[in-house]
Amino acid sequence: xxxxxxxxxxxxxxxxxxxxxxxxxxxxxxxxxxxxxxxxxxxxxxxxxxxxxxxxxxxxxxxxxxxxxxxxxxxxxxxxxxxxxxxxxxxxxxxxxxxxxxxxxxxxxxxxxxxxxxxxxxxxxxxxxxxxxxxxxxxxxxxxxxxxxxxxxxxxxxxxxxxxxxxxxxxxxxxxxxxxxxxxxxxxxxxxxxxxxxxxxxxxxxxxxxxxxxxxxxxxxxxxxxxxxxxxxxxxxxxxxxxxxxxxxxxxxxxxxxxxxxxxxxxxxxxxxxxxxxxxxxxxxxxxxxxxxxxxxxxxxxxxxxxxxxxxxxxxxxx
Numbered sequence: 644x645x646x647x648x649x650x651x652x653x654x655x656x657x658x659x660x661x662x663x664x665x666x667x668x669x670x671x672x673x674x675x676x677x678x679x680x681x682x683x684x685x686x687x688x689x690x691x692x693x694x695x696x697x698x699x700x701x702x703x704x705x706x707x708x709x710x711x712x713x714x715x716x717x718x719x720x721x722x723x724x725x726x727x728x729x730x731x732x733x734x735x736x737x738x739x740x741x742x743x744x745x746x747x748x749x750x751x752x753x754x755x756x757x758x759x760x761x762x763x764x765x766x767x768x769x770x771x772x773x774x775x776x777x778x779x780x781x782x783x784x785x786x787x788x789x790x791x792x793x794x795x796x797x798x799x800x801x802x803x804x805x806x807x808x809x810x811x812x813x814x815x816x817x818x819x820x821x822x823x824x825x826x827x828x829x830x831x832x833x834x835x836x837x838x839x840x841x842x843x844x845x846x847x848x849x850x851x852x853x854x855x856x857x858x859x860x861x862x863x864x865x866x867x868x869x870x871x872x873x874x875x876x877x878x879x880x881x882x883x884x885x886x887x888x889x890x891x892x893x894x895x896x897x898x899x900x901x902x903x904x905x906x907x908x909x910x911x912x913x914x915x916x917x918x919x920x921x922x923x924x925x926x927x928x929x930x931x932x933x934x935x936x937x938x939x940x941x942x943x944x945x946x947x948x949x950x951x952x953x954x955x956x957x958x959x960x961x962x
Contacts, residue, residue, distance in 0.1 A: 706904025733795025817845035879950035
């Protein structure tokens, strides 16, 4: 053991001694907040008092880019079986990515709660509070940039369904938002007026017809980890709709890597290692999560379970 340092008066702060003597006991503020958030998620789940937000199926089945794409890349595509998702970014603002997905969860949640295609919120601080994010001018400017990317983006998705005598193909292209009035200020705490956002007819129809519930406390814990958040939301939905045990390949045309907004990994072993780490964190939030990597390392096994308790009074009847 290294010798314990002493100050001239024979005393020293514990914070200056621990790093040299017992570094394993040092916990960062970020990890401490994460641990507190995980405890809150599990406590509210046990008390059946989950705080619910909402999202829409396209962004659960296929995620947005995790990292900022190159400036010259304006098209992003993901696949989930016979479901194809494409998003085209605006030349000036680029593709939505990373924490921009929180804006879509926030707007979908307001649309469901307010039962309106036009949603209203007081200030950016309201959104920052929802996801437990720090407040300040930097964060506010980040939110404004996210709104610009989402407002300028166009989404295209198509599905194919095999009928009794033919294949039915459905395709749709639309913007997320029809109109937005976002007040700029130097602080997220202050708003010169009410923020008003009108969802496009298509986006609102999807959110209103098929709102996908999400545990807001869990989203808050994972807000800074978009890839992990995507997997949690995806598992919550897929385990809810599963009829029984299912096997999802990790790689290939129908693989998990084609569905989530994950970055491309150079080796399959690297993705499997990251997936195992993500699943460990998800099991902390949701101990009953049934997802397991198969012994051959080529697929993920899931089963029917509920991340959102089905008897919650906040869940709309049309889910």
